Each structure stands twice: as C-alpha cells, then as structure tokens.
Amino acid sequence: MELAAQAPVKGRPREFCTEAALAAALRVFWGKGYEGASLTDLTEAMGITRPSLYAAFGNKESLFRQALDLYEREKLAYIREALKAPTARQVAEQLLRGALDSMCSDCEPKGCLRVISSVACGTEAESVREEVIARRVSSQRAVIERFEQAKREGDLPASVSAEDLATYLSTLLQGIAVQAGAGVPRAQLDRLVDTSLSLWPGR
Amino acid sequence: MELAAQAPVKGRPREFCTEAALAAALRVFWGKGYEGASLTDLTEAMGITRPSLYAAFGNKESLFRQALDLYEREKLAYIREALKAPTARQVAEQLLRGALDSMCSDCEPKGCLRVISSVACGTEAESVREEVIARRVSSQRAVIERFEQAKREGDLPASVSAEDLATYLSTLLQGIAVQAGAGVPRAQLDRLVDTSLSLWPGR
DNA sequence: CGATTTATATACCAATCGGTACTGAAACAA
DNA sequence: TTGTTTCAGTACCGATTGGTATATAAATCG
Numbered sequence: 001m002e003l004a005a006q007a008p009v010k011g012r013p014r015e016f017c018t019e020a021a022l023a024a025a026l027r028v029f030w031g032k033g034y035e036g037a038s039l040t041d042l043t044e045a046m047g048i049t050r051p052s053l054y055a056a057f058g059n060k061e062s063l064f065r066q067a068l069d070l071y072e073r074e075k076l077a078y079i080r081e082a083l084k085a086p087t088a089r090q091v092a093e094q095l096l097r098g099a100l101d102s103m104c105s106d107c108e109p110k111g112c113l114r115v116i117s118s119v120a121c122g123t124e125a126e127s128v129r130e131e132v133i134a135r136r137v138s139s140q141r142a143v144i145e146r147f148e149q150a151k152r153e154g155d156l157p158a159s160v161s162a163e164d165l166a167t168y169l170s171t172l173l174q175g176i177a178v179q180a181g182a183g184v185p186r187a188q189l190d191r192l193v194d195t196s197l198s199l200w201p202g203r
Numbered sequence: 204m205e206l207a208a209q210a211p212v213k214g215r216p217r218e219f220c221t222e223a224a225l226a227a228a229l230r231v232f233w234g235k236g237y238e239g240a241s242l243t244d245l246t247e248a249m250g251i252t253r254p255s256l257y258a259a260f261g262n263k264e265s266l267f268r269q270a271l272d273l274y275e276r277e278k279l280a281y282i283r284e285a286l287k288a289p290t291a292r293q294v295a296e297q298l299l300r301g302a303l304d305s306m307c308s309d310c311e312p313k314g315c316l317r318v319i320s321s322v323a324c325g326t327e328a329e330s331v332r333e334e335v336i337a338r339r340v341s342s343q344r345a346v347i348e349r350f351e352q353a354k355r356e357g358d359l360p361a362s363v364s365a366e367d368l369a370t371y372l373s374t375l376l377q378g379i380a381v382q383a384g385a386g387v388p389r390a391q392l393d394r395l396v397d398t399s400l401s402l403w404p405g406r
Numbered sequence: 407c408g409a410t411t412t413a414t415a416t417a418c419c420a421a422t423c424g425g426t427a428c429t430g431a432a433a434c435a436a
Numbered sequence: 437t438t439g440t441t442t443c444a445g446t447a448c449c450g451a452t453t454g455g456t457a458t459a460t461a462a463a464t465c466g
Contacts, residue, residue, distance in 0.1 A: 011412025012462040035239070036324030039454060049415060051456075056413095060454065111322075118385055119314075120323040121239030124454095133385050160398075167382075167391060168398045175378030179370075182321055182336050188370060195363075195371045199402040214442030215432040242424060252445055254426075259443095263424065327424095 018056055021046040025057075026067040031109035033120040034064050034128050064117075064128060071113045072135070075102050083142060088150035089200055091143070092169055096193045099173050103180040104189065111181030115174055140170050157202050165201070172196055221259055224249040228260075229270040234312035236323040237267050237331050267320075267331060274316045275338070278305050286345060291353035292403055294346070295372055299396045302376050306383040307392065314384025318377055343373050360405050368404070375399055 024045045028037045039060060043050055057063040078098030085091045103111055117125075118132045147162035156165070179189060227249045231240045242263060246253055260266040281301030288294045306314055320328070321335045350365035359368070382392060 010410080010464055012414080012464095014413060015462095032326075033322075033324045036326075038325075038452080040452085050454090051416095052414065054455070115381060116322055119236075119319055119381060121236045122241075123235075123239075136385075161394070164394045164398045167387075167395050168402075171375060171378030171382055171395055173378070174381040175374030175376070178318060178322060178377040178381065179374055182339075184370075191364070191367045192370050192374055195367045199371075199404060201402060213434055213440080215434090215444085217443060218432095241422080243422085253424090254446095255444065257425070 014052070014056065016046075016048050016052070021048055021053075021056070022063075022066055022070055025063055026070050026113070027109060029064055029067050029117070030071070030111075030113045033116045034125045035121045061128060065131070068113065068117075068132070068135075075113075076139075078102065079139060079142075083146050087155040088147055088165075089155070089197070089202065091146055091150070092200055093193075093197055095143075095169065095173065096176070096196060099176055100180075100186070100189055100193060103177055104186040110183065112174075112177035115177035116181060136170075140166055143169060155202060160201055217255070217259065219249075219251050219255070224251055224256075224259070225266075225269055225273055228266055229273050229316070230312060232267055232270050232320070233274070233314075233316045236319045237328045238324045264331060268334070271316065271320075271335070271338075278316075279342075281305065282342060282345075286349050290358040291350055291368075292358070292400070292405065294349055294353070295403055296396075296400055298346075298372065298376065299379070299399060302379055303383075303389070303392055303396060306380055307389040313386065315377075315380035318380035319384060339373075343369055346372060358405060363404055 024047070025037075025042050028041050028045045031037075032041065039050060039053070042060075042063070043053055046053065048056075053063065057066060078101070079095065082091050082094035082098055085094050099112070114132050114136055118129055118136065120129075143166040144163050147156060147165055150156040151158055151160075151162055156162070176189060176192065179192075228245050231244050231248045234240075235244065242253060242256070245263075245266070246256055249256065251259075256266065260269060281304070282298065285294050285297035285301055288297050302315070317335050317339055321332055321339065323332075346369040347366050350359060350368055353359040354361055354363075354365060359365070379392060379395065382395075
C-alpha cells in the first residue's frame with residue numbers, strides 16, 4: 001500500500017518545500033494570531049507568492065488549520081507524554097514544565113497558539129475560534145480521564161473532583177500562556193510553576 | 204474651585220451623552236478587543252457618526268484609553284475593595300469571586316478587557332498592548348504589597364514569597380479570563396474558584 | 407518536436423480599514 | 437438680524453484586507 005502516494009509527477013514541480021513553508025506560516029500565526037497574520041506577513045515569511053500559497057494550502061483558514069495540526073503534532077507533543085507519567089502530580093508537573101518550555105523558547109514566539117487564537121478578535125475568525133476551543137476541550141477531557149485513573153489508583157485524594165482539578169490545571173496553563181505572551185520572563189514563570197506544584201493536592 | 208468646568212456653552216450642543224456613548228464603546232472593545240472593534244462597530248453601538256466620534260474622543264486609540272479608564276473605574280472596582288480584606292486568603296477569595304462576577308455577567312461581554320486587549324493581535328495595537336500590560340503590572344504590584352503586609356501580620360506563612368504568590372494568583376485570574384471568554388459556563392468557574400481556594404496556602 | 411499539465415509572477419479585484427473635507431443645522435453673543 | 441462657534445451627516449480619502457485572472461515558465465507524455 002503506497003500511503004504517501006508519491007506524486008503524479010506531471011507538470012512543473014513546485015519550487016518550495018511545503019513543510020518548511022507551513023512551519024514558517026505556523027510561526028507567523030503563533031506570534032500574531034489568526035486575524036493578526038495578514039497574507040502579506042505569511043507570504044513574506046514563507047518565501048512564496050500569494051497564488052502559490054493558495055495553490056498549495058487552499059486559503060488562509062485552511063492554511064491555519066494545517067499550521068494548527070503541525071503545532072499540536074510537534075509543539076504539543078509534551079501533552080501526550082505527560083499523560084503517561086505515573087502519578088497525577090507528575091502529570092501536572094510535566095504539563096506545566098512542558099508548557100513553559102513550549103511557550104518560552106528563545107527562537108520561537110512566546111505564548112500558546114491555541115490561546116492567542118481563541119482570545120482574539122473579530123467576527124471573521126469565529127469558526128477558527130470555535131475549532132481551537134473544541135480542540136482544547138478535547139485535550140482537557142484527556143486530562144480528566146487521567147485524573148480519574150489517578151483517583152482509582154489512589155495518588156489523588158478521593159475527595160477531589162477530577163473534572164474540577166483538570167479545569168484548575170487548564171486555567172493555570174492558560175494563565176501561563178497569557179503571561180508568557182505578555183513578556184513575563186521565564187525565571188518568574190519557573191517560580192510560578194514551583195509555587196503551583198507546592199500547592200498541588202496529595203502526593 | 205469648579206473642577207468639572209461646566210461647559211463653555213457656545214455653539215451647538217451635542218445631541219448625545221458622551222458617557223453613554225463611551226459605555227457603549229467599552230462594551231464593543233470588551234467583546235471584540237481593540238483591533239477586532241472596527242469604527243463601524245463602534246459608531247453603530249454608540250449611535251453616533253464617525254465625525255462625532257472623532258470630535259468627542261479624538262481617535263480610535265484615544266477612545267480605547269478612555270473606555271479602559273471607565274472599565275477599570277467601574278468594572279475593576281472590586282480589586283480595590285478586595286485589597287482591604289483582613290487576610291490574604293480573603294483578599295484572594297474576593298479577587299477571584301469579584302473577577303468571576305465581572306467576567307460572567309449576563310448582560311455584558313464575557314472575559315476581561317485587559318486580557319483580550321493584551322493577547323491580541325497585529326502590530327497596530329502595539330502601544331495599546333503595552334499600556335494594558337503596564338496597568339496589569341501595576342495592579343499586581345498592589346497585590347504583592349498586600350501579601351507582604353499579610354506575611355508581616357502572620358496570616359501568610361513566612362516561607363512563601365509574596366511576589367510568587369501574587370504571580371500565581373494573577374495567572375489564575377488571567378486563566379479564568381480566557382475560560383470565561385471561551386464560553387465556559389459560570390457554574391464550572393465557580394467550582395474552579397472553590398478548588399483554587401481549597402489549595403490556597405495558610406489560613 | 408508539439409501537447410499537456412502544473413507552478414510562478416505580475417497585476418489586479420471588491421470590500422473594508424482608520425480617518426477627514428465639506429456642507430448644513432443649531433445654539434449662543436452682539 | 438448677523439456673525440460666530442460647534443455639532444451632525446454625507447461622501448470621500450489612501451492604505452490594506454483576503455482572494456484571483458492571466459500570462460508565462462518548467463516539467464512529463466506521446
């Protein structure tokens with residue numbers, strides 16, 4: 001089965017690497033949000049012209065969705081890893097520290113693409129906003145299920161609600177995204193994570 | 204001393220109430236952010252024409268600053284009250300519950316004007332963004348000082364850093380703003396506040 | 407060699423952005 | 437009344453938005 005159907009090689013081959021161009025687009029969306037990123041911003045960063053962008057990626061919204069896929073696949077990989085940690089506390093710690101690494105990289109935009117895309121702005125981005133929010137809900141559900149498992153395994157007190165604790169953790173993570181995006185230095189956010197973990201319930 | 208210099212009554216009087224118009228503008232900015240709010244959105248909500256807006260408020264950025272002043276004066280009044288509470292725990296509780304009331308009103312936009320204005324978007328809003336962030340820093344400093352007082356008074360353990368705890372609380376509040384703006388129902392956020400308070404250090 | 411297919415590049419589209427000239431209308435002082 | 441001053445409304449400005457028509461260049465197929 002030839003999954004990666006390796007090309008009907010007819011016609012002129014494209015002169016740019018779509019993956020590299022998509023990665024460049026991701027950085028623009030990540031830094032400026034969906035509406036804040038103009039086609040001029042995007043094409044300049046991607047090093048291609050407007051018609052090339054439309055031929056390769058459809059339109060702006062489709063490009064954003066593909067960039068969002070890439071973001072979740074590469075920059076949010078720590079979430080999948082964190083959920084495998086042995087205790088709820090370690091899950092929380094890996095989520096917090098992983099988020100911090102992702103949001104405070106020196107060579108990439110500060111903050112979280114999901115947060116900046118769900119907070120901003122006008123009516124044009126409504127459907128984009130809704131999809132980003134839906135994806136966040138899906139991530140949160142995974143955390144809830146992990147915490148329910150933790151309660152069964154006893155490393156989370158039976159008195160706490162898995163859903164409420166997951167909401168609490170998500171709120172912290174989104175707050176961290178706002179802080180990172182606003183330029184709060186990483187050292188301060190590291191202490192913030194320490195503080196949060198010192199308050200975390202149970203062992 | 205006639206502070207509110209009651210009008211050089213020459214010329215045609217304006218036909219609209221500037222305070223009501225400013226309140227209408229505030230709701231638009233609050234719901235859509237600075238860049239998301241177009242002049243058409245604003246003038247329609249305010250019930251005035253474009254030249255009237257410019258004559259009365261200067262320009263879009265100046266209008267936003269005046270709306271931000273109004274927002275902090277009326278919708279963020281709970282912050283000043285919360286800082287007067289007798290213990291650090293009660294300060295935190297009043298800040299969290301006050302923020303929730305402000306961000307989840309049925310007749311006003313969900314979320315926080317400061318957060319939506321600092322997260323969004325393009326380059327046009329850069330100076331606006333910086334001012335909003337600066338105002339948030341100033342609020343946080345007040346919380347830090349209140350917590351230092353709490354440490355001196357003994358209702359906060361000497362082992363915790365007032366600055367770190369204030370950063371933690373700000374992060375929670377900003378995360379709440381993201382959640383509220385994303386449409387998370389109030390009941391869930393109420394439980395979130397309960398969870399946060401159950402984890403709050405000391406008595 | 408054509409013929410076909412696909413990508414690139416220029417140059418453009420209507421719509422919207424924030425902001426303003428300009429024409430009248432409505433109030434005052436003289 | 438006659439100026440003078442200020443506000444309201446229409447109609448417009450250049451710039452930018454997301455998106456395309458068109459013409460040409462580069463590849464394979466026959």
